[in-house]
Amino acid sequence: METWIDIAENSDFSIHNLPFGIFVRDGRGTPGVAIGDQIIDLHAASKLGQFDSLDFDKAVFEAEILNPFIATGKSTWSGLRQILQDALCDQGSILHEFKSKILVDRLSAEMRVPVSIGDYTDFYSSIEHATNVGKMFRPDNPLLPNWKHIPVGYHGRSSSIVISGTDIKRPKGQTLPPDADKPIYGPSKRMDMELEMAFIIGKPTALGETVSTENAEDHIFGKVIFNDWSARDIQKWEYVPLGPFLGKNFGSSISPWIVTMDALEPFRCESVTQDPEVLPYLKTNGSNNFDINLEVDLSTEEGNTTTICRSNFKYMYWSMAQQLAHHTANGCNLNIGDMMASGTISGKEKNSYGSLLELSWGGKENIDLNDGTQRTFIQDNDSVTIRAWCEKEGKRVGFGSCIGKILPAD
Numbered sequence: 001m002e003t004w005i006d007i008a009e010n011s012d013f014s015i016h017n018l019p020f021g022i023f024v025r026d027g028r029g030t031p032g033v034a035i036g037d038q039i040i041d042l043h044a045a046s047k048l049g050q051f052d053s054l055d056f057d058k059a060v061f062e063a064e065i066l067n068p069f070i071a072t073g074k075s076t077w078s079g080l081r082q083i084l085q086d087a088l089c090d091q092g093s094i095l096h097e098f099k100s101k102i103l104v105d106r107l108s109a110e111m112r113v114p115v116s117i118g119d120y121t122d123f124y125s126s127i128e129h130a131t132n133v134g135k136m137f138r139p140d141n142p143l144l145p146n147w148k149h150i151p152v153g154y155h156g157r158s159s160s161i162v163i164s165g166t167d168i169k170r171p172k173g174q175t176l177p178p179d180a181d182k183p184i185y186g187p188s189k190r191m192d193m194e195l196e197m198a199f200i201i202g203k204p205t206a207l208g209e210t211v212s213t214e215n216a217e218d219h220i221f222g223k224v225i226f227n228d229w230s231a232r233d234i235q236k237w238e239y240v241p242l243g244p245f246l247g248k249n250f251g252s253s254i255s256p257w258i259v260t261m262d263a264l265e266p267f268r269c270e271s272v273t274q275d276p277e278v279l280p281y282l283k284t285n286g287s288n289n290f291d292i293n294l295e296v297d298l299s300t301e302e303g304n305t306t307t308i309c310r311s312n313f314k315y316m317y318w319s320m321a322q323q324l325a326h327h328t329a330n331g332c333n334l335n336i337g338d339m340m341a342s343g344t345i346s347g348k349e350k351n352s353y354g355s356l357l358e359l360s361w362g363g364k365e366n367i368d369l370n371d372g373t374q375r376t377f378i379q380d381n382d383s384v385t386i387r388a389w390c391e392k393e394g395k396r397v398g399f400g401s402c403i404g405k406i407l408p409a410d
């Protein structure tokens with residue numbers, strides 16, 4: 001595919017990608033598609049007739065969120081993506097003729113959370129992560145008996161999910177200091193991040209309905225990078241018996257561009273072998289993972305940057321299809337815009353651990369930074385950047401980045 005737009009060879013936003021997001025134009029949230037260093041304004045392109053051949057209500061592009069567009073259904077998302085791919089390769093297209101009205105500079109654009117997220121679930125689906133964390137608390141019995149039978153998860157707080165670039169204030173909370181017999185209240189001393197990805201529901205279900213693993217991906221609109229900021233000391237004191245609560249819900253960050261399942265299809269790969277065998281409702285054909293490279297950078301206040309983790313989405317023990325089938329196995333409904341996150345994505349090697357908790361082995365080992373300083377957990381004014389991208393046979397499909405900076409507590 002030869003496009004008339006200049007795109008850097010290593011751009012995440014190639015002609016093979018075309019992810020959807022919400023950018024700000026004239027003070028309004030506007031649906032757009034990223035291409036190279038530009039954004040296609042879908043509302044402007046639609047008004048000029050670029051999508052006339054596709055039958056859907058064009059008023060969806062007047063909304064300041066993507067939910068109405070997503071509700072038009074998979075054939076519309078795929079059809080629109082195809083029209084854009086063709087138009088980007090055709091100098092006679094409406095897009096080319098009116099490019100000065102339709103294209104906007106991506107690098108200076110302000111981005112917003114692209115969907116109204118009704119419900120958010122966080123899974124715990126990396127066996128390396130679950131084993132590492134389990135080992136710190138239960139050296140002889142790291143994985144709990146349910147772990148290989150159930151994609152373990154919990155319901156999180158959707159309204160504190162923020163767009164990449166939003167600062168996060170260090171949370172205060174109740175913790176039990178080491179060797180103390182009474183808890184204290186104050187700023188978290190064990191501020192952490194979690195390298196995750198999340199998928200966004202594109203097709204709803206009614207209460208009482210179940211979704212099979214085979215049909216699960218039809219319900220997914222696309223994926224983003226997700227950073228599940230975690231205050232480990234608050235989490236440790238509060239999590240028994242009902243799981244994560246205030247150690248997690250003070251803020252989570254997502255990347256602005258939703259990469260569609262169509263764009264990810266060439267990067268599908270084999271699932272991890274599951275032993276023991278899972279129950280029939282969780283069985284898949286075995287190719288439900290995706291080869292997505294992941295990197296985490298930690299940048300100090302002075303601007304020194306160290307890559308602290310290199311991982312891959314393909315390490316996930318439980319696939320998105322299994323997570324979604326399990327989520328609906330009891331008849332729990334799905335709504336457009338719901339977000340389901342993977343859980344921390346760790347690999348086998350130490351440099352592929354997706355949290356500082358694991359990289360510093362519970363705060364016992366220093367993580368060396370390029371400027372000669374060390375970390376066990378995140379310091380005030382440190383920034384964390386997660387990047388994600390697929391690459392195969394000269395095709396690159398990336399997610400851009402998800403950035404967040406930890407500000408001091410009040």
Ligand code: MN
Nearest residue numbers: 122194228343
């Ligand atoms: Mn998490």
